[in-house]
Amino acid sequence: MDWVERVTGVRRWARGGERAPHKPLLLLYALGHFQRHGDVPIVYSAAEEHLVRLLREFGPPRTTTPAYPFHHLTSDGLWEVRTADGGASPGPRVGALRDTGAAGQLTGELVRDLRREPRLLSQLCRAILEANFEPSLHEDICVEAGLDLDSAGAPVGRERRRRSQEFREQVMVAYEYQCAFCGYDGWLGGTAVGLDAAHVRWWAFDGPDEVTNGICLCALHHKLFDKGVLGMTPARQITVSAHYIGRSAAAQGQVTALAGREVGRPQNAFPDVADHHIAWHAHEVFRSPARAA
Ligand SMILES: [Zn+2]
Numbered sequence: 001m002d003w004v005e006r007v008t009g010v011r012r013w014a015r016g017g018e019r020a021p022h023k024p025l026l027l028l029y030a031l032g033h034f035q036r037h038g039d040v041p042i043v044y045s046a047a048e049e050h051l052v053r054l055l056r057e058f059g060p061p062r063t064t065t066p067a068y069p070f071h072h073l074t075s076d077g078l079w080e081v082r083t084a085d086g087g088a089s090p091g092p093r094v095g096a097l098r099d100t101g102a103a104g105q106l107t108g109e110l111v112r113d114l115r116r117e118p119r120l121l122s123q124l125c126r127a128i129l130e131a132n133f134e135p136s137l138h139e140d141i142c143v144e145a146g147l148d149l150d151s152a153g154a155p156v157g158r159e160r161r162r163r164s165q166e167f168r169e170q171v172m173v174a175y176e177y178q179c180a181f182c183g184y185d186g187w188l189g190g191t192a193v194g195l196d197a198a199h200v201r202w203w204a205f206d207g208p209d210e211v212t213n214g215i216c217l218c219a220l221h222h223k224l225f226d227k228g229v230l231g232m233t234p235a236r237q238i239t240v241s242a243h244y245i246g247r248s249a250a251a252q253g254q255v256t257a258l259a260g261r262e263v264g265r266p267q268n269a270f271p272d273v274a275d276h277h278i279a280w281h282a283h284e285v286f287r288s289p290a291r292a293a
Helices: 003-013 022-037 044-058 067-076 094-099 108-116 120-132 135-145 158-174 219-226 249-254 275-284
Strands: 079-082 103-106 195-199 214-218 230-232 238-240
Touching: 003 022, 003 067, 003 120, 022 044, 022 067, 022 079, 022 103, 022 120, 022 135, 044 067, 044 094, 044 135, 067 079, 067 094, 067 103, 103 108, 108 120, 120 135, 135 219, 158 195, 158 214, 195 219, 214 219, 219 230, 230 275
Parallel strands: none
Antiparallel strands: 079 103, 195 214, 230 238
């Protein structure tokens, strides 16, 4: 059984570039639960609050319920759901899942292989993360899902790594090693430090490793861009989510005050970020509405 293929196949639930990481997030949560508690079933009503938080934090900026993945993941052969009296899953309705004492767990076959091959769990988690989320979010998701991954997980392919290094290099030069949001730059021993080449449309969702899909951001603004706190308009103005709260002078100066400011442009030998990638980020990642500038 190729479990890596099976768990990454789950993301095909995402249609037309829409981000639907509900099932992958539930799967990560279930793998974290397995790591800590073995194959003890996850009771829906007990896990609901935690799953809501996971979806709100890392899911798309749309209202959603964990009842959908809790039931629908059963169709992928990785997860099964039983009611308290041993019946089949009552379907994707919150009330029914709560009232019947529904509980889910990884399938027996997967549990058997996870026990047989100790490195499999980390490999699966890394594959799910890589297939669904930008790298800047991987560590936070592991913490929230209760996962402790060993470093022996599946490495990214050599081709992929080479391409992403070229991407980084091109974006850095295009933006002259400066954060396009705040202008930060910094060097240590001849190497730029604290700067990233961020994807606008996520690599996991067909975002290409091209300058038209890249932007140079400092570490803080990269993280906030991937979490949907910061975004940009087609007119290249920075947007700040109204859901973002930061009262300190530092938070206001480094984040809130950016609303409406112009995004730094690449030097003119390089193309600007493509409009359709900006639109994807605005729809799939940015937590609207934006604050008034
Ligand atoms: Zn910055």
